Amino acid sequence: MNVNREPIRVALLGCGTVGTEVLRLLQDQPEEFAARTGAPMQVTGVAVRRPDKHPEVPPGLLTADASALVDGDVDVVVELIGGIEPARSLLLRALRSGKSVVTANKALLAEHGSELYAAADEAGVDIYFEAAVAGAIPLLRPLRESLAGDRIHRVMGIVNGTTNYILSEMDATGAGYAETLDEAGRLGYAEADPTADVDGFDAASKAAILASLAFHTRVTASDVHREGISGVTPGDLAAARQLDRTVKLLSICERVVDEDGGESVSARVHPAMIPSTHPLARVGDAYNAVFVEAEAAGELMFYGRGAGGAPTASAVLGDLVAVARNRVVGGRGPRESAHAKLPVQPMGKTPTRYHVSLDVADKPGVLSQVASTFTDHEVSISVVRQQGRGADASLVVVTHTAADEALRSTVESVARLPVVRDVVSVMRVEGEPS
Numbered sequence: 001m002n003v004n005r006e007p008i009r010v011a012l013l014g015c016g017t018v019g020t021e022v023l024r025l026l027q028d029q030p031e032e033f034a035a036r037t038g039a040p041m042q043v044t045g046v047a048v049r050r051p052d053k054h055p056e057v058p059p060g061l062l063t064a065d066a067s068a069l070v071d072g073d074v075d076v077v078v079e080l081i082g083g084i085e086p087a088r089s090l091l092l093r094a095l096r097s098g099k100s101v102v103t104a105n106k107a108l109l110a111e112h113g114s115e116l117y118a119a120a121d122e123a124g125v126d127i128y129f130e131a132a133v134a135g136a137i138p139l140l141r142p143l144r145e146s147l148a149g150d151r152i153h154r155v156m157g158i159v160n161g162t163t164n165y166i167l168s169e170m171d172a173t174g175a176g177y178a179e180t181l182d183e184a185g186r187l188g189y190a191e192a193d194p195t196a197d198v199d200g201f202d203a204a205s206k207a208a209i210l211a212s213l214a215f216h217t218r219v220t221a222s223d224v225h226r227e228g229i230s231g232v233t234p235g236d237l238a239a240a241r242q243l244d245r246t247v248k249l250l251s252i253c254e255r256v257v258d259e260d261g262g263e264s265v266s267a268r269v270h271p272a273m274i275p276s277t278h279p280l281a282r283v284g285d286a287y288n289a290v291f292v293e294a295e296a297a298g299e300l301m302f303y304g305r306g307a308g309g310a311p312t313a314s315a316v317l318g319d320l321v322a323v324a325r326n327r328v329v330g331g332r333g334p335r336e337s338a339h340a341k342l343p344v345q346p347m348g349k350t351p352t353r354y355h356v357s358l359d360v361a362d363k364p365g366v367l368s369q370v371a372s373t374f375t376d377h378e379v380s381i382s383v384v385r386q387q388g389r390g391a392d393a394s395l396v397v398v399t400h401t402a403a404d405e406a407l408r409s410t411v412e413s414v415a416r417l418p419v420v421r422d423v424v425s426v427m428r429v430e431g432e433p434s
């Protein structure tokens with residue numbers, strides 16, 4: 001390939017752990033990038049809030065004026081600032097002036113993606129964002145390109161490493177949530193303010209991006225039903241183990257087809273029990289993994305590091321090379337497609353399954369009272385397991401699929417039965433036939 005053409009000029013916005021790695025890798029092997037891209041890549045500037053705090057960046061590149069950098073002679077803007085503003089305004093400005101964009105900003109894409117994609121379309125430039133979901137794992141490009149000819153039924157994944165670490169530790173040690181979160185903070189797995197991770201905001205933004213790509217429909221973070229992990233107890237994990245299951249925080253994006261063939265999208269984040277034999281059950285530590293079910297391709301699994309400087313930089317650089325190549329040949333990558341416009345289903349109407357673990361009185365008629373409460377709500381039972389313990393018994397009920405609101409109200413009614421001493425665990429069940 002001829003690399004004697006004008007350089008592709010790259011502006012870097014933000015230089016934290018990811019930006020530092022992006023810069024280092026770009027500067028370590030310029031000939032390699034030039035050969036892969038078809039033109040040399042030249043970093044024209046690095047915008048940071050405090051230029052005096054970045055001794056690792058050549059001083060001539062540093063600036064505190066991100067707007068001026070974006071407005072300058074630049075072909076591609078790489079945004080690694082995070083958050084909504086000023087990232088949104090800077091990227092709109094870049095796109096509207098014909099610059100391509102590479103971003104890792106999941107929160108921005110999950111809320112304002114359509115505005116950014118429209119600006120890219122109008123200007124005929126690229127916006128790539130592989131690093132926004134599951135760090136190093138090539139996932140968005142497979143959904144956007146490799147599977148573009150297939151029909152995706154489901155994307156279900158562990159896309160938050162912090163919560164996966166906490167749940168894996170709770171399972172391994174038997175410790176409670178608060179104690180394990182503290183430990184995760186001490187070891188550097190959890191942020192000082194862990195809210196975005198543990199309350200599922202991070203995973204919900206990623207679910208919105210995944211659902212949009214998988215179902216060619218605009219799904220925003222506010223469309224995603226979200227429950228975090230702070231309510232998961234050692235009792236839940238023990239109940240899961242008893243049925244050879246484990247608990248994971250899952251981002252689930254699903255094509256739901258009703259009895260009349262009408263389609264909608266369910267996008268949700270919540271803890272769920274999955275069978276120990278499911279490929280996602282073996283994903284431990286802070287790893288991410290995403291399981292995709294498609295009509296023709298069948299089941300696919302994507303696994304790897306979902307965070308960290310170098311892994312995320314790998315995804316950013318892959319996008320940068322792709323965007324630069326497109327500019328060299330004068331084309332564009334795939335556009336966002338939201339043509340399907342499927343409605344997003346409210347959680348209450350979404351078909352789910354529940355695992356309910358109860359402490360009940362061990363006397364005649366208890367099982368039938370509990371079972372008939374499920375029947376009253378038209379919820380069908382799949383598995384019942386009872387074990388006597390003196391005057392009490394432990395009763396586990398796993399349901400067939402029903403509307404989530406029906407399952408929820410069934411559990412409320414069961415909890416009010418005088419024979420039920422305690423509702424030990426209520427958890428949705430995923431990853432197995434209904």
Ligand code: HSE
Pocket residue numbers: 159160161162163197202306307
């Ligand atoms: N905080 C995220 C995680 C990584 O724990 O996976 C960035 O999205």
